Amino acid sequence: MSLLIPVPQRCALLSLLLATIAGSPQAAEIALSDGEQAVTLDPQTLSIDWNNVQINQATLRIGGKTQTVTELRQSAAQQASWTLMPARVRVRASLDQTLSLTFAIDDTVTIARDQPVTLAWFDLPHQATRTLYLPFSEGMRVPTDHPVWAQYLQQHHSGANTTQNLKMPFWTTRQGDTFISYHLVTATNNQLTFTEAAEGPTGVQAQNQAQNEKPQLDMQASHQFTPLNRSQDFVVRISLGDNPLSGAKQYRQWRAGHHQAQPLAAKLQHNPALKKLIGASQVYLFGKDVLAVQDVKDWWGLKNWIMSHPELTLSKEATQELGNLKQGQDWLSRYHKQLLVNSLNTALNQLFPAEPVQLNNNTIESQFNAAQLRKLWLSNQAGRYLTPPDSWGQGLASSMITNLQAAGLSKLWLGLDNWMPAFYQPQVVDQAKSAGYLVATYDSYNTAIPAGLNDGWLTAQLPGEMRTGCAIKQANGTKKKGFRGHGFYLNPNCQRGYVEQRIRDITRFGHFDSLFLDVDATAMAREDYRDGTSEQQMLHAFNDRMQWIADSTSMVLGSEDGNSLTTRGIAFAHGLETVGFGWSDPDMRNNRQSPYYLGRWYPDHRPDFFFQPAKVKAPYQTLLFAPQFRIPLYQAVFHDEVINSHHWHSDSLKFSNVRTERDLIGMLYNTPAMVHLSREDAASPDSPRIKALRHYQDGYLPLHRALWDQPLVDFRWLDDEGWLQQTTFDDGSRVIANFSGQARRYQQQTVPPQSIIATLSDGEVIRWQSQPNL
Structure with a gap:
């Protein structure tokens, strides 16, 4: 009978028998096999080799302590199980194309809520690993011997979780021509650590190595068992592949097999309005008040009128600056005109306030009525100094939509950072929708602040019962402070009825056909000891809330x-x-003389932070924007499921010295540009920002129309330096981008500098070149 047992299994069983006879606590290595796949695993240290590739270094600790192995069993070539003591953690290993590891903590173990049990299970085989592929943002390609990358990851990503920080719960490493991917099926309660490898040779050998070799980046991963997740097994899937997208493709396949994928094609069948999103560039419209400087036709008349109305409360600055100006003696500068309009808008808001927010009254209707009263009162009282009231507006105006259409912009997503512009001019929302555009408002239910703290932050104006009663309680008993330390973060499974009603009301009064729901899709998972919500349950609550919006409203979410x-x-x-x-970088945040300064959050209708161009400083310019360090991991999973773009802090025109790189990466990955507009930026169809939008549309619209429902299936460099890159989509369409400043040849075609050539499956060829000075 022994001859029927595979040789690796016989060796492992013999070693186990000898160890048991000797009474040794040291367990033998386990040999798992599945066809041509052979894995050797040390159950005590979790050192793993797979077909002579080192998968994991010997590192396992639980609660900072080494463990011994008991109850080791291997009944089949593909499976083994054991228990780690004294932690009482049960482990199962199985090999079936992928290597699966499952860890479960025994029910008898006591876990204090402020003292979780930490399982340190992964340590990167740094000496054998050449490259890391990490889904921080779209995807980072990290050479492990790159000192700047090592420092950046240690400073900015060490301690990262694998829900919010890691955008997808896997990473891939490269050893030679083999790509090893680690998928955390249990994506919650994990932490990644980045360090510089410490071990190595000593003495003269170390000195010689230090002169010839660069320090190696090291990476570790751990999982925490807490009182709220203790019944949830920690599961990891490890797979081998032959290219950098192997891990992304494995994860995509896993999501489909677990019914988590939602293709855009299926969403379009449910909501035909989504068709407007295909090929649409993304635009945020800034300005939230009823009146813009463009709406005034008699400045001196308006100035004299506002100074003679005591019911309009003006600021001390406005009273001093405007009060002494005399027509015929002084002139109204641009500053004075903006001050006058801002003062009038503020006074109107104070003269016609909305009702205070209550749990049984979200005041959305009151806000709409207040907007209409302000508009009507101003028209009656000062209409002779102003243009017709239906043309008014800062963030949304009929002239803006007219100029966007006149520029030939046929597909746009228009987002408001505040729903009040639509409440002032709902007919303009209808005009934009008739033009073929989607119109959305920003909304959020994750931070609640008390009244009077920042009343302009409308989404955070939530009832006190929600602010205190839904606040997340941390393991130490304190409530989780909200965004930028204001108010509290809220549990998404709390007061759902209030949330649903406010969304319905915002949609009804604003006429929106799209909604941008901030934070919900960031996977900001936290434990809440107020009601015992685990991280996994919180993710479910976010997903359930978003799915309700998609199912119960007609908005494109x-x-x-x-x-x-x-x-x-x-x-x-x-x-x-x-x-x-660079959130804490003083040159970017505080130094107004620096070329890297991002700008003030002023003026309200067109904040410098969003509109003032800035340069990107080192090392961010190289690490985050050089094409050689980018890889489309996210698009390889989600291209035909979620249309992703930039964070609104950084539209496509924000960074002057990396604009070409961002433009070409967007076209190569088939993702939309984002351009911010204010009323003055849309004053003409030929204004610079509208011309930039038109140029982006020339490349993105025909590409996305062809590829929106196609998975991204391949990515490769076409030269050794990474200046020439190619993406391939499921239908065979290919996009080649030349990031260099010189024309380059590839397969009988010349790719001009800083441009793309796309060859679609039907033979159509699309050419587009970045124009950073446009």
Whole structure:
């Protein structure tokens, strides 16, 4: 009978028998086999080799302690199980095309809520690993011997979780021509750590190596068992592949097999309005008040009128600056005109306020009525100084839509950062929809702040019962502070009825056919000890809320990031093609003399932060934007499911010294541009920002019309330096991008500098060149 047992199994069983006879606590290595696949695994340290490829270094610790192995069983060539002591963690390993590891903590183990049990299970085989492929943002390609990358990951991503920080719960490594991918099926309660490899040779050998070799980036991963997730097994799937997208393709296949994929084609069948999103560039319209400077036709008349109306409360600055100006003696500068309009808008808001928010009254109707009263009162009182009231508006005006159409822009998603512009001019929303555009408002239910703190932040104006009663309670008993430390973050499974009614009311009064729901799709999973919500349950609550919107309303739904764990119901997302960076960098945040300064959050109708061009400083310019370090991991999973673009902090025109790289990456990956507009930016069909939109449409619209429902199936460099790159889609369409400043040849065709050539499956050829000075 022994002859029927495979040789690796006989060796493992013999070693186990000898160890048992000797009474040794040290377990033998386990040999798993499946056809030509052979895995050797040390159950005590979790050192793993697969077909002579090192998968994991010997590192396993639980609660910081090494473990011994008991109850080791291997009844088949593909499976084994054992228990780690003293932690009492049960482990199962199985090999079936992929290597699956499952860890479960025994029910008898006591876990205090502020003292989780940490399983340190992964340590990168750094000496054998050449490259890391990480889904931070769209996808990062990280050479492990690159010192700047090593420093950046240690400073900015060490301690990252695998729900919000890692945009998809896997990573891929390269050893030679083999690509090893690690998929965390249990994506919650994990942490990644990046360090510089410490071990190595000593003495003279180390000195010689230090002169000839670069330090190696190292990476570790751990999982925490807590009182709220202890019944959930921790599961990891490890697979081998032959190209950098192997892990993404494995993950895509897994999502489809677990009924998590929602293709855009299926969403379109449910909501025909989604057709407007295909080929549409993304546009945010800024300005939230009723009146813009373009709406004034008699400045001195308006100035004298406002100063003579005591019911209009003006600021001290406005009173001093405007009060002494005399017609015929002084002149109204651009500053004075903007101050006058801002003061009038503020006074109107104070004269006709909306009702206070209550749990049984979201005041959306009150806000709409207040908007109409302000507009009617101003027209009656000061109409002779102004253009007709139906033409008014900062963030939304009929002239803007007319000029967008006149420019030949046929497909746009128009987003408002505040629903009030639509409440002032709902007929303009209808005009935009008739023009073929989607019109959306920003909304959010994740931070609640008290009244008076920032009343202009409408989405955070939630009832006190929600602010305190739905606040997430952390393991230490404190409530989780909200965005930028204001108010509290809320549990999405709390007061759903209020949320649903407010969304219905915003849609009805604003006439919107799209909604951008901030934060819900970022996979911001937290444990909530207020009601015992685990991280996994919180992700489910986010998904359920978004799916309800998609199912119960006619709006095309989008959200921030579109992290893979929270994509239910969404058709688009903003955030992965350019993520936020340098948040604490003084040159970017505070130094107004720096070329890297992002700008003030002023003026309200056109904040410098969003409109003022800036340069990207080192090392971000290289690490985050050089095409050699980018890889379309997210698009390989989601191209035909979620249309992703930039974070709204960084539209396509924001960064002057990486604009070409961003333009070409967008065309190569087939993702839309984003351009911010204010009323003054849309004053003419030939204004610079509208011309830029028209240029982006020339390339993106025909490409996306052909490829929106096609998976991205291949990515490769066509030269050794990565200046010439190609993506391939499921129907055979190919896009080649030349990032260099010189024309380059590939297979009988010349690709001009800083341009793309797309060859579609029907033979159509699309050529497009970045024009950063447009």
